[in-house]
Amino acid sequence: MEMTKNYTDSQDAEAQEELLQDSDCCGNGCTHCILDNKPRPSNRVLLAGKRNVILSYTKFRLLRRDSLGGQVLLLHFGHAAEEEEKVEAETGTEDTVLDIPPGHHVMMRVGSLLRPYSPYWSDFLAKEFRILVKLQRGGPMSRHLAVVRPNDLLEFRGPIGQYLHDPTEAxxxxxxxxxxxxxxxxxxxxxxxxxxxxxxxxxxxxxxxxxxxxxxxxxxxxxxxxxxxxxxxxxxxxxxxxxxxxxxxxxxxxxxxxxxxxxxxxxxxxxxxxxxxxxxxxxxxxxxxxxxxxxxxxxxxxxxxxxxxxxxxxxxxxxxxx
Ligand SMILES: Cc1cc2nc3c(=O)[nH]c(=O)nc-3n(C[C@H](O)[C@H](O)[C@H](O)COP(=O)(O)OP(=O)(O)OC[C@H]3O[C@@H](n4cnc5c(N)ncnc54)[C@H](O)[C@@H]3O)c2cc1C
Structure with missing residues (x-):
């Protein structure tokens, strides 16, 4: 219990440190704008007593890229662990997870370009997620995503959203x-x-x-x-x-x-x-x-x-x- 509380305190402090600025908004008019929905640790993360790796911009490696035709891509990303985290993973002492609750999206950042994407699958412990992308003709992020290849690194931050489902009420x-x-x-x-x-x-x-x-x-x-x-x-x-x-x-x-x-x-x-x-x-x-x-x-x-x-x-x- 004490350990969970310490993580909670440190996560709160971390979330506070990363102050949101107007430039954190992608300008796409998202219903749930990051400026009003600051990424925060969820109950699931707090209960696990771990840190959510995506709370601030973090590098993810493209593990797989499938084209579905018609300018639609399936992209599968995995957290790109730092050296220290690789050792923790090998010794089973990792203190991070990836939590993207249903109904939440993440922000992709390439240089100063920001665009939101909504994962359709994510794995809490493996720290992997997948998105379905429809490339838009002439769109700046689409131009970039059209040429991404496995092993490329991209930055993401989140989760952003408000939806919360209470399973106890039918x-x-x-x-x-x-x-x-x-x-x-x-x-x-x-x-x-x-x-x-x-x-x-x-x-x-x-x-x-x-x-x-x-x-x-x-x-x-x-x-x-x-x-x-x-x-x-x-x-x-x-x-x-x-x-x-x-x-x-x-x-x-x-x-x-x-x-x-x-x-x-x-x-x-x-x-x-x-x-x-x-x-x-x-x-x-x-x-x-x-x-x-x-x-x-x-x-x-x-x-x-x-x-x-x-x-x-x-x-x-x-x-x-x-
Ligand atoms: C909350 C949220 C979640 C999103 N999740 C996804 C996702 O999971 N997968 C995904 O492919 N996109 C998603 N988008 C759209 C995505 O963020 C980008 O807008 C899209 O990838 C195009 O980016 P771009 O920079 O290439 O072009 P932009 O500069 O964003 O747009 C280029 C042109 O395409 C139009 N356009 C952009 N998106 C669409 C669209 N969906 N339908 C029709 N016209 C469009 C724009 O109006 C503009 O005229 C999401 C948007 C929001 C607000």
Whole structure:
């Protein structure tokens, strides 16, 4: 207990030392700006009595880089240990962990360029994390990330965010994701499904151009084995080779080719998600507080939050924009 307290004191002191300045903000208009959400030790870290390596800018080594095509990359990073830390790792006396709670993002720094990214996976003890990146044409960080290679070092700081899930209260959690922003929603889903005592139910509504642009499809199919998970894909631009669908510009809801492309327990709608689509998931007979989490660009977040407040009867106080 005393040891935990000492770590707490030293972490607080460390966090205080790294004062935030206006230049720490990336200027991207993040809902949870680093200036209002200073990276702090979480309860998990305090309980472990360790230091979270990412609280101030720290070097991570690119361990793996996979291209998913269409300018989308999977990047896997591992903490680049200093010599002293390598010895500690060998002798099992390490005092650091990597804690990026679900719903939090990290800031990447290259020189004076800052951009936020949302890990879809992280390992507390191995101090590794993964991000899904969509390169933006002409974007300064995209230019840099387009050429990163395994073994390159990059700096990150975090975790930044506010979302906190209480597993003791059974809730109806609606998670809406757009395109690559499905990535940060995966830890939120896992957090509920991996805890057998968590009685919350999840509705994962995933918006993508078409099936080809649904990332982490295998993982969604794994989630579908759980009693408390439902998902629905919204694919307004899904188009097969049939003459009818080519002429219409997209597949019909009953298109046989589309049906064949869907896997067991996969549900898809050939339309954009809107207020009426949201209302079909309301399930008023299921009790529990309604919580809405929206991951996507600011326009998607705003539109979905406004619609869900009416269509799903979510109290605005329980809406979280990632
Ligand atoms: C909280 C938060 C978390 C984020 N997490 C991720 C993540 O996990 N993976 C990821 O790839 N990106 C993520 N982003 C976006 C990321 O921070 C960068 O903006 C993006 O990588 C492009 O950086 P850039 O410097 O190349 O271009 P920028 O200078 O940022 O942007 C170049 C152009 O692309 C547009 N643009 C930027 N991002 C998008 C987008 N997502 N959709 C459409 N247009 C866009 C900009 O408006 C601008 O016109 C996140 C953003 C926020 C606010």
């Amino acid at each position: 809730k109806c959690i609606y998670i809406l994701a757009q395109g690559v922003a499905i990535a940060p929603t995966l830890p939120l889903v896992r957090q509920v499904l991996e805890n057998e005592e968590d009685m919350s139910r999840l509705w994962h509504l995933v918006c993508a151009r078409d099936l080809q642009h649904v990332y982490f499809r295998e993982e969604l199919l794994e989630f579908a084995h759980f009693w408390n998970y439902r998902s629905c894909l919204y694919l307004p631009h899904q188009q097969c080779e049939s003459a009818a669908c080519q002429e219409a510009g997209h597949c019909d809801q009953e298109c046989p080719n589309l049906r064949r492309s869907l896997r067991y327990r996969e549900t898809a709608k050939m339309s954009r998600l809107d207020a009426s689509g949201l209302a079909t998931h309301a399930n008023p007979s299921i009790p529990g507080k309604r919580v809405l989490i929206v991951a996507g660009d600011s326009n998607f977040q705003r539109t979905m939050a406004q619609s869900a407040i009416h269509s799903l009867a979510v109290d605005p106080a329980h809406v979280y924009l990632l």
